[in-house]
Amino acid sequence: MADGDADRSATLDPDDAFAVLANETRFAIVQTLWERYDPNDPAHVVKFADLYESDGSATFSELYDRVGYDDTGNFNYHLEQLTDHFVRRTDSGYELTEAGFEIARAVVAGTVRGHPNIEPQKIGIGCPRCDAPVVIAYENHHLRVSCSECRGLWENADGDTGVLFTFPLPPTGLSDRTPEAAFHATLAYNLNRVRSFILGVCPDCSGVVDESVDICENHEPSERGGCPHCHRAHRIEAVEVCSQCKSTTRGPLTIAILAHPTVTAFFHDNGIEHHFASWETFRRAQRVEETVVDTDPLRFRLTVPAEDDRLHLTLDESLDVVESVQEVSYAPK
Numbered sequence: 001m002a003d004g005d006a007d008r009s010a011t012l013d014p015d016d017a018f019a020v021l022a023n024e025t026r027f028a029i030v031q032t033l034w035e036r037y038d039p040n041d042p043a044h045v046v047k048f049a050d051l052y053e054s055d056g057s058a059t060f061s062e063l064y065d066r067v068g069y070d071d072t073g074n075f076n077y078h079l080e081q082l083t084d085h086f087v088r089r090t091d092s093g094y095e096l097t098e099a100g101f102e103i104a105r106a107v108v109a110g111t112v113r114g115h116p117n118i119e120p121q122k123i124g125i126g127c128p129r130c131d132a133p134v135v136i137a138y139e140n141h142h143l144r145v146s147c148s149e150c151r152g153l154w155e156n157a158d159g160d161t162g163v164l165f166t167f168p169l170p171p172t173g174l175s176d177r178t179p180e181a182a183f184h185a186t187l188a189y190n191l192n193r194v195r196s197f198i199l200g201v202c203p204d205c206s207g208v209v210d211e212s213v214d215i216c217e218n219h220e221p222s223e224r225g226g227c228p229h230c231h232r233a234h235r236i237e238a239v240e241v242c243s244q245c246k247s248t249t250r251g252p253l254t255i256a257i258l259a260h261p262t263v264t265a266f267f268h269d270n271g272i273e274h275h276f277a278s279w280e281t282f283r284r285a286q287r288v289e290e291t292v293v294d295t296d297p298l299r300f301r302l303t304v305p306a307e308d309d310r311l312h313l314t315l316d317e318s319l320d321v322v323e324s325v326q327e328v329s330y331a332p333k
């Protein structure tokens, strides 16, 4: 790729990108190049070593035939519109750029044949509050998990109680998975995204993340479930928003804190192998205590238990850990 091409691909703004893609033929070109791409092809292994040395590209005539267009000049015009941001010209033809792959992946993730859904059903997983079986359901690209008995951790917008979590999952996440495997995949997929947000890197576009907290001022969680003011069981919620692409996530600080390396080390010292992107994080978060210890400047204390030991972490308004104290029990274990 020539330097001038690289400059042009770097400066496509969102208006231009939407305009370029708002055309059936151009989408068909992206789709054809994606279908032709084989990640196991040795040509692409070479490609990773040297990004612009690939012989896995499609020639103009092959692309033209596969897309099934009937006007060469017009087809060439559409192909030129995609070059060099979404499609790259190589010595032997055309291939997708990383931006082109991202478009193709977004389409693949968001669409599968048929109408994938999971009718509400109990699975062999116990509620972290009351141990009754949880009920999972999938619709509108979201997996919702509720307790079959108790009020759960949230009320949803319809005032339904019992919700433990609702997480997005692309329909591709249901393919080749049982409902229980889809449940675990949803947690792995989303908690890894949460971890990336916490590290300040948007999992969708790598942009800078703005982090803030949402504190319920008059939090009154009832014994049976949520608070009448914030409709959730926890008081402090971590809110992460990408400054570039508007990707966002929010959830209990009692969960977010369990991604911290001090917590992993503390669990390890207590003989517990802690994997953040798992259901165990949800269960462990139920035992984490949250306190607002100061409002000016803002300070939170989170206490994480393991066996008889306690880890007290103090966080500032940026959710950075400013103090960590381990309270060790000397009772024989």
Ligand SMILES: [Zn+2]
Pocket (backbone or CB within 6 Å): 127, 128, 129, 130, 131, 132, 147, 148, 149, 150, 151, 152
């Ligand atoms: Zn329950």
Ligand SMILES: [Zn+2]
Pocket (backbone or CB within 6 Å): 216, 217, 218, 219, 220, 221, 227, 228, 229, 230, 231, 232, 234, 235
């Ligand atoms: Zn509240």
Ligand SMILES: [Zn+2]
Pocket (backbone or CB within 6 Å): 202, 203, 204, 205, 206, 207, 242, 243, 244, 245, 246, 247
């Ligand atoms: Zn982003």
